[in-house]
Amino acid sequence: MTSTLLDRRRLLGAAGCTIATGISGLVIPARANSLAPTRTMRGGANNYQPDAPIVGRIGGGGFWMSGTVRRAGDGAPLAGQRIQIWAHTTEGYESDARSHGATLTDANGVFRLEMPQIVPAFGQAHAHLAYDSKAFKTVFLRPLMSSSKATSLEAHFVLEPA
Amino acid sequence: MIDLRPNAFRLAKATLVWVAFAASLGVPIAAAAASPLLAWRDPVYITAGFAGIVGLWLLLVQPVLMGGYLPGLRGYQGRRLHLWVGALLVATVVIHVGGLWITSPPDVIDALTFTSPTPFSDWGVIAMWAIFATALLAALRRRSGLDPRTWRIGHTCLAVIIVVGSVVHGLLIEGTMETMSKVALCVLAVAAIIKVIADRRVWAKRSVMR
Numbered sequence: 132m133t134s135t136l137l138d139r140r141r142l143l144g145a146a147g148c149t150i151a152t153g154i155s156g157l158v159i160p161a162r163a164n165s166l167a168p169t170r171t172m173r174g175g176a177n178n179y180q181p182d183a184p185i186v187g188r189i190g191g192g193g194f195w196m197s198g199t200v201r202r203a204g205d206g207a208p209l210a211g212q213r214i215q216i217w218a219h220t221t222e223g224y225e226s227d228a229r230s231h232g233a234t235l236t237d238a239n240g241v242f243r244l245e246m247p248q249i250v251p252a253f254g255q256a257h258a259h260l261a262y263d264s265k266a267f268k269t270v271f272l273r274p275l276m277s278s279s280k281a282t283s284l285e286a287h288f289v290l291e292p293a
Numbered sequence: 294m295i296d297l298r299p300n301a302f303r304l305a306k307a308t309l310v311w312v313a314f315a316a317s318l319g320v321p322i323a324a325a326a327a328s329p330l331l332a333w334r335d336p337v338y339i340t341a342g343f344a345g346i347v348g349l350w351l352l353l354v355q356p357v358l359m360g361g362y363l364p365g366l367r368g369y370q371g372r373r374l375h376l377w378v379g380a381l382l383v384a385t386v387v388i389h390v391g392g393l394w395i396t397s398p399p400d401v402i403d404a405l406t407f408t409s410p411t412p413f414s415d416w417g418v419i420a421m422w423a424i425f426a427t428a429l430l431a432a433l434r435r436r437s438g439l440d441p442r443t444w445r446i447g448h449t450c451l452a453v454i455i456v457v458g459s460v461v462h463g464l465l466i467e468g469t470m471e472t473m474s475k476v477a478l479c480v481l482a483v484a485a486i487i488k489v490i491a492d493r494r495v496w497a498k499r500s501v502m503r
Contacts, residue, residue, distance in 0.1 A: 173410035177399035221333050225397065250333050251468035253393070253400045254411050273410055279467060 168203040168268070168291040175271030178225035179261060183215045189232035189246035190222040195283040196258060197243040200236045203291040208240025214288070215261040216244055219252030225259065251279045260286045268293050307364035314363060318350045321478050324471035341392025342469035348385035349463055352456050353482040354378050356489035376431070383428045386421050413465035420458030427451045442498065449495045456486050 200212045215233040223230040234244040249256055256279035260272040267290035274286040325346055331339055358375040361367035366374065394401045404414035427448065430437070434444060460479040463470065470478075 173408060174400065174403050175410075177403065178397060219333070224335075250330055253397060254413055254466040254468055256467065 166201065166203055166206040166289050169270050169272070169287070169289045171269070171271045172273040175259060175273040176261070177259065177273075178217065179215075179259065179263075179271065180217070180228060180231050181263065183217065183231035183233045185213065185234060186232040186244075189216065189244065190220065190229060191247055192245035193282065194220070194246050194248045195243060196246055196260070196286070197241070197283065198260070198286040198288065200240045200242065200262065200288040200290065203289050206289070208236075208238075209267075209290065210236055210238045210240060212236045212240070212242075212262065212267075212288075212290075213264050214242045214244075215263065216246065216258065218246070218249045218258040220247035220249050222247040225252065248282065249276060249279075249284070256281075258284055258286065260288075262288050262290060265293060267291060310362075310364055314357070317353060317478060317481055318347070321346055321350065321470060321474040324474040325469060328469075328471065330468055335396075337392050338396040341389050341396065344385045344388035344392065345463070346470060348382055348389060349459055349478055349482065351378055351382045351385065352459055353478065353485050355382070355452070356482075356485040360485070360489040360492050362485075362488075379428060379431060382424060386424050390421065411465075413462045416458045416465070417462035420455050420462060423451050423454040423458060427455065445495050449490060452486060456482055 196216050200209045202209055213233050213235055217225055217231040219225050220230060234242050236242045249258055256276040257273055263269045270288055272286045274284055276284050355375060355378055357363055358371040361371045403409035404418055407415055460483060463475060464479060
Protein backbone atom coordinates (compact mmCIF):
# COMPACT_ATOMS: atom_id res chain seq x y z
CA MET A 132 0.00 0.00 0.00
CA THR A 133 2.86 2.35 0.82
CA SER A 134 4.27 1.92 -2.64
CA THR A 135 0.88 2.90 -4.12
CA LEU A 136 0.92 6.17 -2.15
CA LEU A 137 4.45 6.92 -3.29
CA ASP A 138 3.44 6.25 -6.85
CA ARG A 139 0.63 8.74 -6.60
CA ARG A 140 2.94 11.36 -5.12
CA ARG A 141 5.43 10.78 -7.89
CA LEU A 142 2.68 10.92 -10.44
CA LEU A 143 1.44 14.27 -9.09
CA GLY A 144 4.96 15.62 -9.01
CA ALA A 145 5.65 14.54 -12.57
CA ALA A 146 2.32 15.94 -13.72
CA GLY A 147 3.09 19.26 -12.03
CA CYS A 148 6.47 19.42 -13.78
CA THR A 149 4.92 18.57 -17.12
CA ILE A 150 2.28 21.28 -16.76
CA ALA A 151 4.87 23.86 -15.68
CA THR A 152 7.10 23.01 -18.67
CA GLY A 153 4.14 23.05 -20.98
CA ILE A 154 3.05 26.50 -19.86
CA SER A 155 6.52 28.01 -20.12
CA GLY A 156 6.86 26.33 -23.52
CA LEU A 157 3.69 28.04 -24.64
CA VAL A 158 4.79 31.38 -23.29
CA ILE A 159 8.14 31.59 -25.09
CA PRO A 160 6.89 31.63 -28.72
CA ALA A 161 4.18 34.10 -27.75
CA ARG A 162 6.72 36.80 -26.89
CA ALA A 163 6.49 40.04 -28.84
CA ASN A 164 8.93 40.72 -31.70
CA SER A 165 9.36 37.01 -32.43
CA LEU A 166 9.26 36.61 -36.20
CA ALA A 167 9.44 32.97 -37.30
CA PRO A 168 11.95 32.06 -40.02
CA THR A 169 10.67 31.32 -43.52
CA ARG A 170 10.62 27.62 -44.32
CA THR A 171 11.92 26.20 -47.58
CA MET A 172 9.02 25.40 -49.89
CA ARG A 173 8.49 22.00 -51.52
CA GLY A 174 10.20 21.92 -54.89
CA GLY A 175 11.86 25.26 -54.18
CA ALA A 176 15.34 24.00 -55.03
CA ASN A 177 14.33 22.35 -58.32
CA ASN A 178 16.72 23.27 -61.15
CA TYR A 179 18.84 25.34 -58.76
CA GLN A 180 22.27 26.28 -60.06
CA PRO A 181 24.44 27.58 -57.20
CA ASP A 182 26.24 30.91 -57.44
CA ALA A 183 24.13 32.61 -60.10
CA PRO A 184 25.91 35.86 -61.04
CA ILE A 185 24.68 39.20 -59.70
CA VAL A 186 23.08 40.90 -62.68
CA GLY A 187 21.37 44.22 -63.41
CA ARG A 188 18.62 42.32 -65.19
CA ILE A 189 17.95 38.74 -66.31
CA GLY A 190 17.66 38.66 -70.12
CA GLY A 191 15.44 41.29 -71.75
CA GLY A 192 13.35 41.96 -68.65
CA GLY A 193 9.72 43.12 -68.54
CA PHE A 194 8.77 41.25 -65.37
CA TRP A 195 9.59 42.36 -61.82
CA MET A 196 10.52 39.99 -59.06
CA SER A 197 10.75 41.71 -55.68
CA GLY A 198 10.62 41.09 -51.97
CA THR A 199 12.23 41.65 -48.59
CA VAL A 200 14.80 39.92 -46.44
CA ARG A 201 14.48 40.20 -42.66
CA ARG A 202 16.04 38.63 -39.63
CA ALA A 203 14.09 36.05 -37.68
CA GLY A 204 13.11 37.15 -34.18
CA ASP A 205 13.21 40.96 -34.31
CA GLY A 206 12.35 41.31 -38.02
CA ALA A 207 15.23 43.72 -38.68
CA PRO A 208 15.80 44.33 -42.42
CA LEU A 209 18.94 42.65 -43.74
CA ALA A 210 20.97 44.71 -46.19
CA GLY A 211 23.38 43.36 -48.79
CA GLN A 212 21.90 39.87 -48.85
CA ARG A 213 22.26 37.92 -52.08
CA ILE A 214 19.02 36.48 -53.47
CA GLN A 215 19.15 34.11 -56.44
CA ILE A 216 16.21 33.97 -58.83
CA TRP A 217 15.23 31.65 -61.69
CA ALA A 218 12.09 30.59 -63.55
CA HIS A 219 10.67 29.28 -66.80
CA THR A 220 10.26 32.47 -68.81
CA THR A 221 9.66 33.60 -72.36
CA GLU A 222 13.43 33.39 -72.78
CA GLY A 223 14.29 30.00 -71.35
CA TYR A 224 13.76 26.98 -69.16
CA GLU A 225 14.54 26.85 -65.44
CA SER A 226 17.47 24.60 -66.28
CA ASP A 227 18.99 27.14 -68.72
CA ALA A 228 21.86 29.13 -67.19
CA ARG A 229 20.53 32.31 -68.85
CA SER A 230 17.33 32.02 -66.79
CA HIS A 231 19.32 32.47 -63.56
CA GLY A 232 20.45 35.67 -61.87
CA ALA A 233 21.05 37.19 -58.46
CA THR A 234 20.65 40.56 -56.79
CA LEU A 235 21.43 42.17 -53.42
CA THR A 236 19.04 43.70 -50.90
CA ASP A 237 19.26 47.46 -50.27
CA ALA A 238 19.56 49.21 -46.89
CA ASN A 239 15.88 48.46 -46.19
CA GLY A 240 16.30 44.75 -46.90
CA VAL A 241 14.40 45.12 -50.18
CA PHE A 242 15.41 43.38 -53.42
CA ARG A 243 14.08 43.94 -56.91
CA LEU A 244 15.22 42.28 -60.11
CA GLU A 245 13.89 42.62 -63.63
CA MET A 246 13.60 39.41 -65.61
CA PRO A 247 11.70 38.02 -68.63
CA GLN A 248 7.97 37.28 -68.31
CA ILE A 249 7.33 34.09 -66.33
CA VAL A 250 5.13 31.57 -68.17
CA PRO A 251 3.38 28.52 -66.70
CA ALA A 252 5.64 25.48 -66.49
CA PHE A 253 4.79 22.11 -65.01
CA GLY A 254 1.24 23.25 -64.51
CA GLN A 255 1.75 26.47 -62.57
CA ALA A 256 3.19 29.91 -63.25
CA HIS A 257 5.85 30.12 -60.56
CA ALA A 258 9.30 31.44 -59.69
CA HIS A 259 12.19 30.07 -57.68
CA LEU A 260 14.24 32.10 -55.21
CA ALA A 261 17.12 31.09 -53.01
CA TYR A 262 19.03 32.51 -50.12
CA ASP A 263 22.15 30.32 -50.02
CA SER A 264 25.05 32.40 -48.70
CA LYS A 265 26.26 30.82 -45.43
CA ALA A 266 25.59 33.62 -42.89
CA PHE A 267 22.01 32.48 -42.47
CA LYS A 268 20.32 29.13 -42.98
CA THR A 269 19.58 28.33 -46.62
CA VAL A 270 16.00 28.93 -47.78
CA PHE A 271 14.43 28.03 -51.14
CA LEU A 272 11.11 29.59 -52.15
CA ARG A 273 8.71 28.67 -54.94
CA PRO A 274 6.03 31.40 -54.99
CA LEU A 275 3.03 31.09 -57.32
CA MET A 276 1.70 33.88 -59.51
CA SER A 277 -1.92 34.80 -58.76
CA SER A 278 -2.42 34.93 -62.53
CA SER A 279 -0.11 33.81 -65.31
CA LYS A 280 -0.74 37.22 -66.92
CA ALA A 281 0.77 39.07 -63.93
CA THR A 282 3.93 41.05 -64.66
CA SER A 283 5.35 41.05 -61.14
CA LEU A 284 5.70 38.73 -58.18
CA GLU A 285 6.79 39.12 -54.56
CA ALA A 286 8.55 36.72 -52.22
CA HIS A 287 9.73 37.43 -48.70
CA PHE A 288 12.51 35.89 -46.64
CA VAL A 289 12.84 35.74 -42.88
CA LEU A 290 16.25 34.22 -42.17
CA GLU A 291 17.71 32.64 -39.06
CA PRO A 292 21.43 32.48 -38.29
CA ALA A 293 23.13 29.37 -39.65
CA MET B 294 -38.63 -4.45 -83.26
CA ILE B 295 -38.45 -3.66 -86.96
CA ASP B 296 -36.54 -0.51 -87.74
CA LEU B 297 -38.76 1.49 -90.08
CA ARG B 298 -36.47 4.49 -90.30
CA PRO B 299 -35.04 5.07 -93.75
CA ASN B 300 -31.43 4.11 -94.31
CA ALA B 301 -30.42 7.70 -95.00
CA PHE B 302 -31.55 8.73 -91.55
CA ARG B 303 -29.47 6.02 -89.90
CA LEU B 304 -26.49 6.92 -92.02
CA ALA B 305 -26.85 10.59 -91.07
CA LYS B 306 -27.06 9.69 -87.40
CA ALA B 307 -24.01 7.45 -87.61
CA THR B 308 -22.08 10.16 -89.41
CA LEU B 309 -23.06 12.69 -86.78
CA VAL B 310 -21.92 10.40 -83.95
CA TRP B 311 -18.58 9.84 -85.64
CA VAL B 312 -18.09 13.55 -86.37
CA ALA B 313 -18.81 14.37 -82.73
CA PHE B 314 -16.45 11.60 -81.66
CA ALA B 315 -13.67 12.95 -83.89
CA ALA B 316 -14.33 16.45 -82.59
CA SER B 317 -13.86 15.23 -79.00
CA LEU B 318 -10.20 14.75 -79.89
CA GLY B 319 -9.80 17.33 -82.66
CA VAL B 320 -11.16 20.33 -80.77
CA PRO B 321 -8.99 19.98 -77.63
CA ILE B 322 -5.91 19.27 -79.76
CA ALA B 323 -6.57 22.26 -82.03
CA ALA B 324 -7.24 24.53 -79.04
CA ALA B 325 -4.03 23.39 -77.33
CA ALA B 326 -2.09 23.84 -80.56
CA ALA B 327 -3.22 27.47 -80.65
CA SER B 328 -1.71 28.19 -77.22
CA PRO B 329 0.83 31.03 -77.16
CA LEU B 330 2.76 29.10 -74.50
CA LEU B 331 4.00 26.68 -77.17
CA ALA B 332 6.41 29.38 -78.37
CA TRP B 333 8.35 28.96 -75.12
CA ARG B 334 8.36 25.17 -75.00
CA ASP B 335 10.62 22.79 -76.90
CA PRO B 336 9.34 19.81 -78.91
CA VAL B 337 9.94 17.30 -76.09
CA TYR B 338 7.89 19.29 -73.58
CA ILE B 339 5.16 19.91 -76.17
CA THR B 340 5.03 16.20 -77.05
CA ALA B 341 4.70 15.33 -73.35
CA GLY B 342 1.76 17.72 -73.01
CA PHE B 343 -0.02 16.48 -76.12
CA ALA B 344 0.51 12.85 -75.07
CA GLY B 345 -1.38 13.84 -71.92
CA ILE B 346 -4.27 15.25 -73.99
CA VAL B 347 -4.46 12.11 -76.14
CA GLY B 348 -4.33 9.97 -72.99
CA LEU B 349 -7.22 11.93 -71.48
CA TRP B 350 -9.18 11.43 -74.70
CA LEU B 351 -8.48 7.68 -74.62
CA LEU B 352 -10.23 7.64 -71.22
CA LEU B 353 -13.34 8.71 -73.13
CA VAL B 354 -12.70 6.18 -75.90
CA GLN B 355 -12.45 3.19 -73.56
CA PRO B 356 -15.99 3.26 -72.10
CA VAL B 357 -17.36 4.26 -75.52
CA LEU B 358 -15.86 1.08 -77.01
CA MET B 359 -17.01 -1.13 -74.15
CA GLY B 360 -20.51 0.32 -74.28
CA GLY B 361 -20.69 -0.09 -78.07
CA TYR B 362 -21.75 3.52 -78.53
CA LEU B 363 -20.02 3.98 -81.86
CA PRO B 364 -21.90 2.92 -84.99
CA GLY B 365 -19.95 0.17 -86.74
CA LEU B 366 -17.96 -0.65 -83.61
CA ARG B 367 -20.50 -2.37 -81.47
CA GLY B 368 -20.22 -5.60 -79.53
CA TYR B 369 -17.16 -7.79 -79.92
CA GLN B 370 -15.35 -5.43 -82.30
CA GLY B 371 -15.51 -2.59 -79.85
CA ARG B 372 -14.41 -4.72 -76.91
CA ARG B 373 -11.53 -6.13 -78.96
CA LEU B 374 -10.39 -2.59 -79.79
CA HIS B 375 -10.72 -1.67 -76.08
CA LEU B 376 -7.70 -3.91 -75.47
CA TRP B 377 -5.52 -2.17 -78.04
CA VAL B 378 -6.62 1.26 -76.88
CA GLY B 379 -5.59 0.19 -73.37
CA ALA B 380 -2.10 -0.56 -74.66
CA LEU B 381 -2.08 2.79 -76.45
CA LEU B 382 -3.06 4.48 -73.18
CA VAL B 383 -0.03 2.95 -71.46
CA ALA B 384 2.12 4.27 -74.32
CA THR B 385 0.75 7.82 -73.95
CA VAL B 386 1.46 7.76 -70.20
CA VAL B 387 5.03 6.61 -70.82
CA ILE B 388 5.55 9.38 -73.42
CA HIS B 389 3.90 11.94 -71.11
CA VAL B 390 6.01 11.13 -68.05
CA GLY B 391 9.16 10.48 -70.13
CA GLY B 392 8.88 13.84 -71.88
CA LEU B 393 8.39 15.65 -68.58
CA TRP B 394 11.36 13.78 -67.13
CA ILE B 395 13.60 15.02 -69.95
CA THR B 396 12.23 18.56 -69.50
CA SER B 397 12.75 18.80 -65.73
CA PRO B 398 13.89 15.68 -63.83
CA PRO B 399 13.58 17.16 -60.30
CA ASP B 400 9.93 18.09 -60.85
CA VAL B 401 9.14 14.54 -62.03
CA ILE B 402 11.03 12.99 -59.09
CA ASP B 403 8.95 15.18 -56.74
CA ALA B 404 5.78 13.99 -58.45
CA LEU B 405 6.70 10.29 -58.39
CA THR B 406 7.65 10.44 -54.71
CA PHE B 407 4.50 12.38 -53.81
CA THR B 408 6.58 15.34 -52.56
CA SER B 409 5.60 17.77 -55.29
CA PRO B 410 4.42 21.29 -54.41
CA THR B 411 1.76 20.93 -57.10
CA PRO B 412 -1.36 19.10 -55.87
CA PHE B 413 -2.25 17.85 -59.33
CA SER B 414 0.90 15.72 -59.53
CA ASP B 415 -0.38 13.28 -56.90
CA TRP B 416 -3.61 12.74 -58.84
CA GLY B 417 -1.69 12.13 -62.04
CA VAL B 418 0.74 9.70 -60.44
CA ILE B 419 -2.12 7.76 -58.80
CA ALA B 420 -3.84 7.51 -62.19
CA MET B 421 -0.55 6.42 -63.78
CA TRP B 422 -0.07 3.53 -61.35
CA ALA B 423 -3.71 2.54 -61.75
CA ILE B 424 -3.21 2.46 -65.54
CA PHE B 425 -0.11 0.27 -65.19
CA ALA B 426 -1.89 -2.02 -62.73
CA THR B 427 -4.87 -2.33 -65.07
CA ALA B 428 -2.62 -3.21 -68.00
CA LEU B 429 -0.77 -5.80 -65.95
CA LEU B 430 -3.99 -7.38 -64.71
CA ALA B 431 -5.41 -7.40 -68.24
CA ALA B 432 -2.27 -9.13 -69.52
CA LEU B 433 -2.49 -11.75 -66.78
CA ARG B 434 -6.25 -12.13 -66.90
CA ARG B 435 -6.34 -15.61 -68.47
CA ARG B 436 -3.68 -16.94 -66.14
CA SER B 437 -5.18 -15.34 -63.05
CA GLY B 438 -8.30 -17.49 -63.18
CA LEU B 439 -10.41 -14.65 -61.79
CA ASP B 440 -14.11 -15.22 -62.24
CA PRO B 441 -15.70 -12.76 -64.67
CA ARG B 442 -17.61 -10.80 -62.05
CA THR B 443 -14.57 -10.26 -59.81
CA TRP B 444 -12.56 -9.25 -62.84
CA ARG B 445 -15.28 -6.86 -64.02
CA ILE B 446 -15.65 -5.16 -60.66
CA GLY B 447 -11.89 -4.92 -60.10
CA HIS B 448 -11.28 -3.57 -63.59
CA THR B 449 -14.09 -1.04 -63.19
CA CYS B 450 -12.76 0.15 -59.81
CA LEU B 451 -9.35 0.74 -61.38
CA ALA B 452 -11.01 2.50 -64.32
CA VAL B 453 -12.84 4.84 -61.93
CA ILE B 454 -9.57 5.65 -60.12
CA ILE B 455 -7.92 6.32 -63.50
CA VAL B 456 -10.67 8.61 -64.74
CA VAL B 457 -11.09 10.54 -61.48
CA GLY B 458 -7.32 10.85 -60.98
CA SER B 459 -6.69 11.98 -64.56
CA VAL B 460 -9.60 14.42 -64.65
CA VAL B 461 -8.61 16.14 -61.39
CA HIS B 462 -4.96 16.11 -62.57
CA GLY B 463 -5.91 17.77 -65.85
CA LEU B 464 -8.33 20.31 -64.41
CA LEU B 465 -5.79 21.66 -61.89
CA ILE B 466 -3.09 22.19 -64.52
CA GLU B 467 -2.47 25.46 -66.31
CA GLY B 468 -0.46 25.51 -69.47
CA THR B 469 -1.18 22.63 -71.83
CA MET B 470 -4.91 22.61 -72.62
CA GLU B 471 -7.37 25.38 -73.37
CA THR B 472 -9.79 25.57 -70.43
CA MET B 473 -13.19 25.16 -72.12
CA SER B 474 -12.18 22.19 -74.29
CA LYS B 475 -10.45 20.63 -71.28
CA VAL B 476 -13.54 20.87 -69.08
CA ALA B 477 -15.70 19.53 -71.92
CA LEU B 478 -13.44 16.52 -72.50
CA CYS B 479 -13.32 15.80 -68.77
CA VAL B 480 -17.13 15.95 -68.51
CA LEU B 481 -17.43 13.58 -71.48
CA ALA B 482 -14.96 11.10 -69.98
CA VAL B 483 -16.77 11.07 -66.62
CA ALA B 484 -20.20 10.81 -68.29
CA ALA B 485 -19.02 7.94 -70.49
CA ILE B 486 -17.71 5.82 -67.63
CA ILE B 487 -20.86 6.41 -65.57
CA LYS B 488 -23.03 5.43 -68.56
CA VAL B 489 -21.08 2.27 -69.35
CA ILE B 490 -21.10 1.14 -65.70
CA ALA B 491 -24.88 1.60 -65.62
CA ASP B 492 -25.53 0.11 -69.08
CA ARG B 493 -23.40 -2.98 -68.57
CA ARG B 494 -24.59 -3.48 -65.00
CA VAL B 495 -21.03 -4.10 -63.87
CA TRP B 496 -22.07 -5.08 -60.36
CA ALA B 497 -24.64 -7.68 -61.53
CA LYS B 498 -24.14 -11.44 -61.30
CA ARG B 499 -24.23 -11.59 -65.10
CA SER B 500 -23.04 -8.75 -67.26
CA VAL B 501 -24.93 -7.46 -70.25
CA MET B 502 -23.55 -9.10 -73.36
CA ARG B 503 -24.21 -7.60 -76.70
